[in-house]
Amino acid sequence: MFALVDVNNFYASCERLFRPDLKTKPIVVLSNNDGCVVARSQEAKRLGIKMGVPLFKVRQLIDQYEVVVFSSNYAFYADISSRVMSTLEALAPEVEIYSIDEAFLDVNGLSNTFGLNNFGQHIRHTIAQSIGVPVCVGFGPTKTLAKLANYAAKHYPATKGVVDLSNTQRQRKLMSLVDVEDVWGIGRRLSNKLRHFGIETALEFANAPAALIRKQGTVVLERTQAELNGTVCDDLEQVPPRKKQIVCSRSFSQRITHLSVMREAVCDYASRAGEKVRAEQAAASKVAVFIRTSPFVKQAPYYSNSATVTLGFPTDDSRDLIRAAVQALETIWRPGFEYAKAGVMLSDFSEPGRIQLDLFNEYSPRPQSKALMSTIDKINHSGKGLVFFAGQGFNKDWKMKRQHLSPCYTTRWSDLPRVK
């Protein structure tokens, strides 16, 4: 038996933690660059502000109803997330952290002693007490059913935030009420496809012939169906699998038209990617760079391209990554375009300490690389200052816009809330 615990309106709930005055106010949180709405409080949802909508399209609604707007404050959300997760780890024997605001729990054995509904309420109460954010809990014999239960817990207030789907009749009843698109793993494309076959609800999907499902989707869809019917295809993963790819990409606050400026941005992303790969204790052999103009602006010509440099040896040294990234950039750069976004992608990781060299490889590790990189990372995480590579530039006019940023209440000394 699985439980899925999920924080309601996570980013918006975080912003409320230190702003009790906003308890009943509509709140939206924006994506990087203050571009799109990525989280909404219940009140904002009721106003009809849709997930993912560009800010300028709901400007009027926001002004009219005095919606409170925040830029994304990931340092803050990540800190609250880790508090929620460690609380959950104390409550259940096995926990899989699935995303910043969700975790699957293995609750086998707990049902007899506690009663699942009671246990769910206990989780809600504990997290509300110790962290202050609201969560919903769904129980089911598979992850997909636990997800479904959680969906019901969120959508039906009568459930008081906890739904137990151990019972097959209850599963079927709920599935008959839920749109097939709201099943975990079925997005817009697939649900449109399924609708062609008269499959509208989750129950119709669960009951459809497996051969049809396999034909219209892939094994992934087939597994989703099996999970809805109670067969476990996806087990709890307590140890997060090693990353296969690390991406650092951003839209610019203003268009880039000069190679020298783009070089700065790419350097910046490459060194950020270096930090990430070192944090993973991995080393990358491939560095890819992509650049593109805005796909939304119809008046200006569109250009998008990417290039990959294969290093021939795995590295976690920012200097290698930067050099490769700049080299890749120069092969795809075309003047005369207004670039809106760029990114650096690392892949082809080798396990730390196990570097496979080929016979003719001239590679010898840079002396002191490890010491230098870890010193840089340490300084940059100390909060006392920043060191960076000259290539990253000093002006950074392209840096993302965050005009509505809340204080880093829990992760920066100077931002600690004061009580007078």
Add this chain to the structure above:
DNA sequence: TCTGGGGTCCTAGGACCC
């Protein structure tokens, strides 16, 4: 004026091997 970022998995098709 203004449209996010970071991931995973699967499949098909091509290149290549014996």
Add this chain to the structure above:
DNA sequence: TCTGGGGTCCTAGGACCC
């Protein structure tokens, strides 16, 4: 008219998730 069989590896593209 006929044109082997079996395999690996890689990449691009499509789908999904939060």
